Amino acid sequence: MPTKTSTKRRLGAIATACLLSVALPTAPAWAQKTKTKPGTVAEASTSQPAPSVSVDVPTINALSANVDEATLRDILSGNLIANADALASLTATSITIPTIRISITDSLADSTIVLENIVLEDVTDGVATTASVGGMTVGSSTGTDGHFGEMSAKTFDIGGLLRFYGVVDGGGQTEMKTIYSDFVFAGGSFTAPDVTCTIGAATATEFKARPISMSFAEIMALSTALEQQDEAPSPEILGKLMRTYADMLTAIESSPVKFDGFDCDGTDDKGNPVNVSVAGMTMGGMSPGIYPSIDLTDMAVEVTGDGSITIGSLSFKEIDLSAPIAAIQNAPDALDDDWFEANLRALIPAFAGFSIGDVAIDIPDPETPGGRLVASIGAFDLSLGDYLNGIPTNLLTTASNLKLDLPADTSDEQLQLLMALGISSIDAGFTLDANWNEAENAIAINEVSVTGVDLATVTLAGTINNATDALFSSNENMMMAAAMGLAVGDLKLDVDDTGLSDIIMTMVAADQGSDAATMRPIFAGLAEGTVVGMLAGAAEAQKVAGAVSAFVSGKAKRLTIDVVAKQAPGLGMMDFMAAQDDPVVLLGKVNIDASN
Template sequence: MMSMNVTTGGRLPALAAACLLSVALPASSVLAKEKVKTGDAAPAALEMEYAVSIPAIDAIDSNLDNTQLTDILSGKIAENAEALSGLDATSIAVPEITISIASQSGDKAHDATITLADLLLEDVVDGQAASISLGGVTLQADDTDFAFGAMSAANFDIAGVLGIYGLVDAGGQTGLETIYTDLVAEGGTLTAPEVTCKFGGVTGAEFKARPLKTSFAEMMAIGQAMEDQGDEVDPATMGQFLKIYADILTAFQTSEITFEGFDCDGVDEEGRPMTFSIAGMTMGGMSPGVYPSISMDGMNIAVQTDGAIALDNLTIKPMDLTATIATLENAPDSVDDAWFEQNARTLIPAMEGLSFTGLDIDIPDPDSDGARIQAKVGAFDISLASYLNGIPTDLDVSATQVQAAIPEGTGDESLEQLRALGITDVDASFRLAAAWDEASQTVAIEEVSLSGVDLASIVLAGTLANATDDLFAVDMDASMAASLAVAVQSLDLTVTDQGLSDIILAVVAAEQGADPATLRPVFAGLAQGTVIVMMAGAADAAKLGEAINSFVAGKAKILTIGIEAKTEPGLGMMDFMQAEEDPATLLGKVNISAEAK
């Protein structure tokens, strides 16, 4: 057994610590007694001084001596990488590591102390620990206190971490290998003058990684160069950075990670009591080239006497980074602003979309004193798929149970019309779903719909023809030309009366002192006659007029109208431009069907 009582000084640049500690547990390799200046362009440069204190180290059967262990725990990882990768020990226990940080910015001085308690590595063989744990972490900074409970993991591959960053020879490893398993971190607390929070725990089954293609020293050099160059990064440096970034995106893999959420109480900028909480979060498993889904449950924000926002669930769906990675890997050695402009579309990841349920909003209207925005959304979903040049060619957007009060005095004509009908609240749903088919060069409009509970629903479906690949071209001129060439092949409109006509007729009848039942056939006849006149004797006029008469008269609740172009590819831009002057010109170019039931 070895026991030590030391205060050490050493140097490990911030980038090195960030890289290593992103996969290491716990974060014991911290900068030691060092002065750093950042932000030369800022009004006042920031100076920080670090000091690490390790009162004792108790090591049993360790093949590294006291000095080496102390240096490693004080931050000298790179200098001792080879020795650390071959570490053997029955156990290494460090009761306490204290990092003291003093910072100065202009005339403002700040002090912080981080304390790591009960660091323990057990059964370490050739750089791999059967288990690693930390009893807790506390942070005291000015008037803010953090405290986190125990953390632990199994099968912690110290040599594997060092191999990721090229600090030791990885033995030709190119595939993903386990870095640690069974991560468990207890929750903690935050206490500050204006807020107190309780944090839940974090768990994860496994983390895998492979060695990066760029060495640790090279990454540090590139990071430092980018920092020194500020806002005007040299194209050659940017080219190197993009290659590293592309490599990192395929170097890691995780299992699902869960977070038990947090609950905060505090005051807002105006001193009003407020609460903010999230019941829990889950991040799906990350795999090379795919960023995982993130699901958040039970979000609540409330400000006393002001308003509240609640959300049952928010899910950000996975993103496929394959196209992004390919663009980054094929980037030239020198990358300037022009390259980013030319490749902006191909850098866009293929995001699958997002969804949420149970949104409830009650907040002040920022545009109208005394008014409030009150709304609920039962469910909302955006699903995106089949990306081409950064654009999803398969789209599905929907929302259900969109409930809101219709405010007074907005000046909006449609809202004023609804209020005139006595409709002060709505419960609506909508959907937009369309997909491009490359083989047929068509866009299938599966559904464009809008519906209101106890009012009406409108559903439009159809097919757009002549939708070529250029519709999604990176070249904007080509894309615009392709969009102008798209033609309407067919459209089907379905209208369902769920009570709106009764409301309208009741209002009109009241104004005229008449019976709604008496007015229905009158309006039905007027609608039928208007359609027949507008269609100027077209063959389909009589059938369409009869269907509309039946619908308006209340004999049928569903009206379906179909329009199909007589010639290929369909109705184009020129056809619609001519129809602006004379709508009747379209009648000879389409077949119209109608049915009321």
């Protein structure tokens, strides 16, 4: 029969329904019960009247249950808190509820949520061997409707879930316990006035948790108090919330979650059909202090008659939150502005990076009326690791097949010349690979390179010495002093010409009214004379000049230049400052070698 709920209990009804359907309950339902209510918390004011919620549970079939039907109906009607202990210790051969209808009425819309065939089987002391919801339907007077298929799980620990949220006493539990296993969601569909979506299935092997240190009711009360303080938040309340947040991040553990994606059709503001789709998503397993990776495949946004963007793969790597958690756990009770300023770097999580691949873009060029922006990315990856005081000391980023079609109707003279030379697109890539060697107090620049297919590859490598751990200090003065002490020990430059020099020579020769074949020997001679003049008196002058000349003339397609400081640790800040007036002074402090 229908049951009207008070404002105080209205969200409890929804929370209970979600709880029984293996979804995580809604926290505001438990604002009725706190362990220690904050004394400064006032009732949150609302500009609109609270919605009216009614719950209709026509039938409850409880077989051999230790909780009577009246209590179960009271729970389902929103009075979860008063009956939480009974629910946490529920024992029954089975609990079957054919239908739960939740009706919500407010000034914006009338909505309904219908849960069908809710079944708990073989329940012992709050743990159901299996739990399932045959389906769920949602509807609204705004024209929004949703139909979702079966959800089921095994080893569903109702009491464990209530303990996790602080609804019932955790009994001193500190270890992780299984809340549910073998979760399966069949997928569904969603329709709104301007969009229709098909939602794929989802699976998860296991979810574990332990009770958090503060109940959700207390968290909601603290959050309300913080919001009411506007621009002058209480350091004490802020401290409590931060510590609770840190505790929550270590209270959950799960297996990977796999989701079969979604496909949505709608229209844009011009009335053009739009399709947005994701073929699949996998969220890595959660563990204490680690936010999991998220991998998406085959994403697409297509606007009929306008353009499209497709992405073959997109991955956000895991985030290690152990450093911020440790900083918060060791913080004083009150967290004021001074504490945040002093510990800002300690609060930076260790983000491992992200990657993206197989990207294709074909959209209107916003700067050229009627033009198209056509580009693609073969692969891009950013990997960050070995964080020290919020700074990654290991960096690797790579990109390949960054392709851009040159616009045929461009007015840019340089682009017009490139196209005249037969270049209709650019295909480029780059690599940045560097890491800090703590034992040697050095930064290894393993590779900084830029590649253009059929153009050239330029690669730089080297060593930066005097890189002590003070370079990563949270003290800005210490960082600045350490940076001033850095010294360049060695550098190596490799240039591989696969067509770029021909283009440059052709462009330069055209300006001179000549051709590349004629101009190459001239420029080679100028380059050789310039190098000999700069390295005058140096034993390696002629060898370096010869290598440069051979490269410029086109006789050699590769040029390697090695520069090594004569004295350790290398060229420092003062050396480069002195070179601003006379760059040649640096040449006497290094050994230079070149080859082809």
